[in-house]
Amino acid sequence: MLSPHVVRRAAFLSLLFAGALCACPLRGQAQGLDGLLEKARAAQSSGKYAEAAVIYARSTALAPATPELWSNRGVMEYLAGEIDPSIVSLKHALRLKPGLYVPMLFLGKAYLQSGKPAQALPYLTHAATLQPSDPELLLALGKNYAALNKPHEAESAYADAARVVPANPAAWLGLGTASLAMIASDGQDLAGLQAQSIWARALFADELLAQGRPLEAIDTYNVALAKASSEQKATLVRNVSWLEAHPDLFPLPANSQEALRKFDEQLTSTTSNSQPPSCATSQMPLASADCAFWAGDYERSAAYAADVLKHSPQDPEALYWSIKSNERIAVAALGRFEELAPQSAASFDMVGDLYRDQRQMENALGEYKKALDIDPHDPGALLGTVVADIAASKLDEAAAVDQLALADHPQDPQLNLLQAEILTARNHYAEARPYLAKCLAGPPDLQPRVHLLLARADAEDGKNDDAIREYELALPGDRDGSIHFQLSRLYRKAGNVARAQKYEEQAKALIALRRINAAIEVREMTGATPSQ
Structure with a gap:
């Protein structure tokens, strides 16, 4: 406007x-x-x-x-x-x-x-x-x-x-969304390229604390500390101490706050001889990023990290500080946006997205409706409504809203993928194919799902070899072993027993990992000590 x-x-x-x-x-x-x-x-x-x-x-x-x-x-x-x-x-x-x-x-x-x-x-x-x-x-x-x-x-x-x-x-909304995009980009690099680094583990531990999962968070911190050099260990310990000391800036659930306090006391008593680089004298950009972050100057912290990433795009510590500082920039910017435009479509979109993340679909749909009452073509509200309707098994409503959104943006890969999801859920595979074709040039994170739906369509049509090829392209998106099991079944059908057994074993490993994660969730909820 x-x-x-x-x-x-x-x-x-x-x-x-x-x-x-x-x-x-x-x-x-x-x-x-x-x-x-x-x-x-x-x-x-x-x-x-x-x-x-x-x-x-x-x-x-x-x-x-x-x-x-x-x-x-x-x-x-x-x-x-x-x-x-x-x-x-x-x-x-x-x-x-x-x-x-x-x-x-x-x-x-x-x-x-x-x-x-x-x-x-x-x-x-x-x-x-x-x-x-x-x-x-x-x-x-x-x-x-x-x-x-x-x-x-x-x-x-x-x-x-x-x-x-x-x-x-609009400036604050743009700043907030751009910062979130930076977090997603850097997070993908850190998780994909440096997943075993101490900085990836430290970031994951911070997130576990925020989720109220302190037992798993402390375990993850300890793994990172065990691999850290003396200087890195000192930096991590200082970060834990400052995190514990600033609940106003970094609010945590009560169980995480108490666990963090005890962990900080333990670390302080066992690593008193280790010293991080001095904020006053350090000339190293990443030490400056660290100091600027904990001083509350998130923009400067992000700038120091960005300087390092220009020359070393995969540096895990630079990615860590870029993510941490951009999180704070995004929170502040989006908070300022809500103050300036509390009744805007974008504000309702943000609240709707939060409800959706918490799986409160009816509340999310209510917020998206408020946004659409202001702007019937608001892309965020249309997309959010489709996703929430699908999650609530309202496929007819989801299909109708998605078609409205596609009228405005016919080449949008996410909207086309959602329409394909709805059609394949109804076993209308032939009708889904044109939508999936528009997704193939879309973002990499959508591709596993695109290939999974194409694999199901090929399997439905009896195209065994094509289905195998598509399922293999979909493997990066397998979190529960189901795609591996489908490949095992198709290879067995094709007479390739060795590959069938390979994928069956990998499926079982994924299922076992899922059970471990489920046990961890139970442990977090109950505070129980894992059995030996």
Whole structure:
């Protein structure tokens, strides 16, 4: 939605540009042009952008060599939702006068609006060299970088926007979501590339504490400490102490708080001779990231970690501090957004997502409905509604809402995958295939599920070899052994007993691991000591 600030700014630019026109047309044409510009300004100030665009089109016919008129025409076409014509007009303005800021900015926005962020980026970055502090530009850059899956750059642009216009809720929402994207990206790298590092284990232990699972958390901390060097051990011990000392900043369930207090006392008494790098004298970026984080300067901590990751993208300690600091940035930014826009669709989306994470589907659906009452096309609410409806076994409702969302975003891989999920749940495999085909170029985290559904479709059609190939591509998503068992069954059917036995053994191992995890959950709930 266009802000009043933008409307006023566009109106001001029209007035400014009109003053430069008198030398261009003949006197009679100038008089006619002045009248057209008055009408265009009146239409624009009333929000009648399509009407204003038509009037500016007539103006460019009278003064075709005036770049500002072409710029105004393109901006009005953009605001009227006429994206393709606006791109033509804005490009023509830049051909006439390459250094104009407004057509550069709106060309970037137009390409972004049309789903072409790669084409938008050169215009937006060039515009940033002209007016680097324009909040409208910073917000567009943040959105564009997010669309290009560049969360670090998106976070930086949104942070700049929040500094320039601290009362703008869109800046804080963008900053919060970009920080969450950074957490997801770094978390995937840490879990996938450095899963056995002490920093991955320490991060997992922190998360277990937050979940109220202190026994497992302490076990995980101890594994990390056993592998740590003396300096790393000192850093981890200090982190545990500061975590225990700041319940206001890092709230934990009561059982985790008590367990952490006892663990801190134990660590302090057994590692008193180990000293971490001094915050006052250290020149090491990661020691500075550590110190900045516990001093509450999360932005600086994230910056130190980012500097290391530029040269060493898989450094586990840098990933750890990047995740920890971005968690705090996200919490603060989203909290500020909720203060500024408590009744916005995005606020209801966030609350709905929280309910959904807690498996309170009816409450989640209630929040998404509030968002859709404000904006029937709100993508977050539509997606959340589909997921919650599926979880509540409301497949008819889920299918209907997903189709509404697909009408707005027909190539979206997640929406297409959800429609395929619904269809395969009803055994409509042939109808699901076109939706699955649109998912194959989607994000890597969706691919195991896509291939699993394709495998089921192939198996249903009696295509044994194709089903085996798809099931093997789906293996990274197997958490309970079911995919391995399906492969075992298909290989046995094909006469390959050796591979059938291999996958059957792997399935049993996954089932055993699942039982261990279930036992750990019981232990956390009861506080029982594991049997020897």
